[in-house]
Amino acid sequence: MSLDVEGVRKDFPILERKVGDGRQLVYLDSAASSQKPRQVIDAMTDYYERHHSNVHRGVHALAEEATALYEGARDKVAAFINAPDRSEVIFTKNSSEALNLVASVLGWAGEPYGLGPGDRVVITQMEHHSNIVPWQLTTQRSGAELAWLNLTDDGRLDLSNLEQVIDEHTKVVSVVHVSNILGTVNPLDVIVRRAHDVGAIVVVDASQSAPHIPLDVQALGADFVAFTGHKMLGPTGIGVLWGRAELLNELPPFLGGGEMVGTVTMEGSTYAPIPHKYEAGTMPIAEAVGLGAAVDYLNALGMENVAAHEHEIVEYALQRLKSVEGLRIIGPQSAEAHGAAISFTLEVAGLGEIHPHDVGQVLDEQGIAVRVGQHCARPVCVRYGVPATTRASFSVYTTKAEIDVLVEGLEHVKRFFGA
Amino acid sequence: MYQEIILDHYRHPHHKGLRDEFGAEVHHVNPTCGDEVTLRVHLTDPRRGEDAMVRDVSYESAGCSISQASASVMADLVIGKSVGEALKVGDAFLELMQSKGAAEGDEDVLEDAVAFAGVSKFPARVKCALLSWMAFKDASAQALAADAVRQTKEDGQ
Numbered sequence: 046m047s048l049d050v051e052g053v054r055k056d057f058p059i060l061e062r063k064v065g066d067g068r069q070l071v072y073l074d075s076a077a078s079s080q081k082p083r084q085v086i087d088a089m090t091d092y093y094e095r096h097h098s099n100v101h102r103g104v105h106a107l108a109e110e111a112t113a114l115y116e117g118a119r120d121k122v123a124a125f126i127n128a129p130d131r132s133e134v135i136f137t138k139n140s141s142e143a144l145n146l147v148a149s150v151l152g153w154a155g156e157p158y159g160l161g162p163g164d165r166v167v168i169t170q171m172e173h174h175s176n177i178v179p180w181q182l183t184t185q186r187s188g189a190e191l192a193w194l195n196l197t198d199d200g201r202l203d204l205s206n207l208e209q210v211i212d213e214h215t216k217v218v219s220v221v222h223v224s225n226i227l228g229t230v231n232p233l234d235v236i237v238r239r240a241h242d243v244g245a246i247v248v249v250d251a252s253q254s255a256p257h258i259p260l261d262v263q264a265l266g267a268d269f270v271a272f273t274g275h276k277m278l279g280p281t282g283i284g285v286l287w288g289r290a291e292l293l294n295e296l297p298p299f300l301g302g303g304e305m306v307g308t309v310t311m312e313g314s315t316y317a318p319i320p321h322k323y324e325a326g327t328m329p330i331a332e333a334v335g336l337g338a339a340v341d342y343l344n345a346l347g348m349e350n351v352a353a354h355e356h357e358i359v360e361y362a363l364q365r366l367k368s369v370e371g372l373r374i375i376g377p378q379s380a381e382a383h384g385a386a387i388s389f390t391l392e393v394a395g396l397g398e399i400h401p402h403d404v405g406q407v408l409d410e411q412g413i414a415v416r417v418g419q420h421c422a423r424p425v426c427v428r429y430g431v432p433a434t435t436r437a438s439f440s441v442y443t444t445k446a447e448i449d450v451l452v453e454g455l456e457h458v459k460r461f462f463g464a
Numbered sequence: 465m466y467q468e469i470i471l472d473h474y475r476h477p478h479h480k481g482l483r484d485e486f487g488a489e490v491h492h493v494n495p496t497c498g499d500e501v502t503l504r505v506h507l508t509d510p511r512r513g514e515d516a517m518v519r520d521v522s523y524e525s526a527g528c529s530i531s532q533a534s535a536s537v538m539a540d541l542v543i544g545k546s547v548g549e550a551l552k553v554g555d556a557f558l559e560l561m562q563s564k565g566a567a568e569g570d571e572d573v574l575e576d577a578v579a580f581a582g583v584s585k586f587p588a589r590v591k592c593a594l595l596s597w598m599a600f601k602d603a604s605a606q607a608l609a610a611d612a613v614r615q616t617k618e619d620g621q
Contacts, residue, residue: 396475400528402497402592406465418497432498432526462471462529 048346048354054442056082056342068412071447071454076225076253076386076438077416078275081339085279088338089331100330101304101321115330118337119320125340126270127261128287135286135293135323136333140252141175143271143286144219146323147248148179150296151217152187158216158246158296162188165215167245169194169202170428171224171231174421176250180219189216196428200227200376204235211239219248223257223384226420226436227376228359230254230384237266246292252276256440257355257385259348262287274332278441279339283332286323293319300325343441351441355385358439362387362448366437369455375429386438388420390431391455393463401435407458408435413451465586466529467579473533478540483522487607492599494591499527501535501596505603507547510611514548521600530580530589535596537576547604553577554597561590 054060057080062070072080092114098107100115123131137143152160160166166180170193184191194210195203202220211218218240223230233249240247248269251260256277262270269292274283298305298316302325307315316322343351360380366372371392377383392398405417416436419426426433437451486504493500506520521539525532538557542550557577560569565585569578583593 400497400499402528402530402589406586406589426498432500461466462474 048350048441050354050442050444053082053346054444056084057442058083058086060442064412064414065410068410071411071413071450073437073439073443073447073451074414074416075256075440075443076276076436078281079256079278079440080442081280081335082278082342084342085335085338089280089335092331092334097331099327111330114334114337115328118333118340121337121340122285125260125344126255126285126287127263129263130290132319133287133290133293135288135320136328137271137284137286137323138282138329139275139284140173140250140271140273141179141284143273143284144176144248144250145179146286146299147219147269147271147288148183150299151246152183153297154295158292160184160187160189160216163214164189165192165212166190166217166219167192167194167211167215167240168219169221169231170196170424171202171227171229172219172221172422172424173225173250173252174423176219176221176248177424180217190214194220196425199378200224200229202229202231202236204232207235207239211236211243211245213243215240215243215245217248218245219250221250221253223251223253223386224376224422224425225253225386226388226422226425226434228384228386228388229377230258230382232382233265233267241266253384253386256343258352268292274336274339277336277339278342279336280332282329283336285336290319293323298322298325302326346441354441355439355443356380356383358443358445358448359383359385359387361445362437362439362451365448365452366455369452371459372455375425375431375434385440385443386436388434388436390434391458393459396462399458399462401433403462404435404455404458407461408451408454411450411454411457413454415451465582465589467582469537469576469579470529470533473536473576474529477532477536479521479523479536479543480525481522482524483520485520486522488603488610490599490603490606492595492602494527494531494595496588496591497528499525499531499592499595501525501527501531501599503535503596503599503603505600505607507604507607507611510608511615513608514551515546516608517546518542518544518550518604523596523599525596527595528589528592530583531592531595534577534580534593537580538596538600541575541577542600547608550604551601554601557597558594560584561593 096110098111100112123134197203247267249267251272255272270287275281305325375388401417486506489504503523508517508519510516
C-alpha cells in the first residue's frame with residue numbers, strides 16, 4: 046500500500062490557505078514544524094470540551110478521564126517507538142528540554158554515570174544547537190571535555206577518526222539521527238557500537254527521524270532518544286525523552302515539584318518512580334493527547350509508507366533542484382540515506398549568491414514557505430563556508446507538484462534579482 | 465518590499481570598499497541572518513563634535529539585498545552632512561523602520577531611504593535595513609570620542 050497524498054492533504058485544513066495576494070500555500074517548512082491534521086486538532090478540542098481536569102490527583106470523573114487520556118498517550122508513544130516499557134517514556138516540553146534533561150542529570154549524577162574532569166562527551170559538528178549547547182553547559186560545569194566528530198565535504202559524518210574521538214575516557218556520545226539542515230541520515234549502528242565498546246551512554250536526537258522513518262529504540266540500541274511532537278504532526282509544547290529504565294531509575298531528578306515526589310518533609314524528599322520522577326508540575330496534558338492522536342494518524346498511514354513517500358519526494362526534489370542553474374546543494378547530493386530536508390544556495394550570473402533571506406522573501410511572495418538562515422546549526426554553515434542556506438523540507442502531505450512550484454519559484458527569484 | 469531603487473543600490477552599491485583615511489572602524493553583525501558590515505567613518509575637524517562634517521563613509525559588507533542597499537543609501541545620505549544632521553536622518557530612518565508599515569517617510573529628509581518603508585512591515589528584515597545605520601552611529605561616536613581623547617592628551621602636554 047502506498048500513501049494517498051491527495052487524501053492525506055484533505056486532512057490538513059491549513060493546506061487550503063491562500064497567502065499574500067491569493068497564492069495557494071506551498072508549505073515546504075515541515076522540518077521547522079509540520080502542519081496538523083484535523084484528527085489532532087479535534088482530539089485536543091474534544092479533550093478541552095469534554096475531559097479536561099488535572100491528572101493523577103482527583104478522584105472525580107474528569108480527573109480519571111484526563112488521566113486515562115494522558116497515560117493513554119504515553120502508551121501510544123511507547124508502542125510507536127517500540128519501547129520495552131511504557132515507564133521509559135518521559136514527556137517533556139520539546140526535544141531541547143529532553144536533551145537538557147539528559148545533559149543536566151548526567152552532569153549532576155554520582156558514579157558511575159556522572160561527568161567530571163578527565164571524562165569526555167562526544168557530539169558532532171552536524172548537531173542542532175539544542176544538542177550542542179546543553180553539552181557545553183554540562184561539560185563547562187563538570188570539568189569534563191567536549192569533543193566532536195567532523196563533517197566530510199559531501200555532508201556526511203567523518204568517521205575516519207571515530208576511535209580517536211570516542212576514546213576510552215568517553216562517557217557520553219550524543220548524536221543526531223537525521224540532520225535538520227543537511228538531511229543526512231547518520232549510520233548510528235557504527236557509532237553506537239563504538240560508544241558501547243568504551244562504556245559510553247548513547248543519546249540520539251531523533252527530532253528529524255521520528256516524523257519520517259520507523260523509529261525502533263530497541264533496534265537503535267541507544268540509551269536515550271529525544272524527539273518533539275510538533276515536527277511529527279502533533280502540537281507544540283510536547284516532546285519525548287525515551288531512556289533505559291535502569292538509567293532513569295538511578296539518575297537524579299531534573300526539575301523538582303509536584304507529582305515527581307514520593308514523600309516530602311521539610312528536610313528532604315523521596316521521588317516518584319519513573320516516568321513521573323521526571324514530570325514535575327502540571328504537564329501539557331492536551332498536548333500529550335494531541336501527540337497521541339498524531340501517533341495514531343502516522344500509524345494509520347504506516348511509517349513504512351510515510352518513509353517511502355518522502356524518499357520519493359526527496360529523490361524527485363534533488364533531481365529537479367540540480368537542474369536549476371546556479372543552485373548548489375549543501376549536504377548529500379544523492380537520495381541515499383537522505384532525510385526529508387534539502388539545503389541549498391543560489392547564485393545568479395553577474396550578481397553572485399542571492400542571500401537566502403532574499404530567496405525566501407521572493408518565494409514567499411509566490412506562496413512558497415521555506416526556511417532560510419542557519420537553521421540552528423551554525424557550525425554546519427561555517428563548515429561549508431556559507432552565511433546561511435535556503436531549506437526546503439517535506440512531510441506526508443508534500444507533492445511532486447509542489448516541488449515543481451518551488452523550482453519555478455527559484456527561476457523567478459533569479460530573474461527578479463538578476464541584473 | 466523590493467522597490468526598484470533598493471534593487472539598484474543592491475546591484476550597484478555606492479561608496480563601497482574600505483578607504484584608508486578614517487577616524488574609527490567598527491564591525492557589526494546581524495546574527496539572525498549572518499549579515500556583516502565593516503564600516504569606517506572619516507570626519508573633518510572632529511574637535512567640533514557633532515558639528516564636524518562626515519567627509520567619508522567606506523565599508524565592506526556581506527548579506528541580503530536589504531542590508532546591502534541600505535548601506536549604500538546610508539552612505540549617500542550622511543556623507544557631506546554634519547555628524548548631528550546625519551544622526552537626525554538616522555533617527556528619522558529608525559522611526560520609519562519601526563512604523564510597521566504605517567509611515568511613508570519624509571522624502572526631503574530620507575531621499576532614497578523612503579524606498580525602505582515597505583521593509584518595516586517585515587519584522588524579520590528591519591534589522592537588515594538598520595545594520596549599517598547602527599554601524600555608522602557607533603563609528604561616528606567612536607571617531608568623536610577618539611578625537612576627544614587625543615585633544616585631552618595634547619592639552620595635557
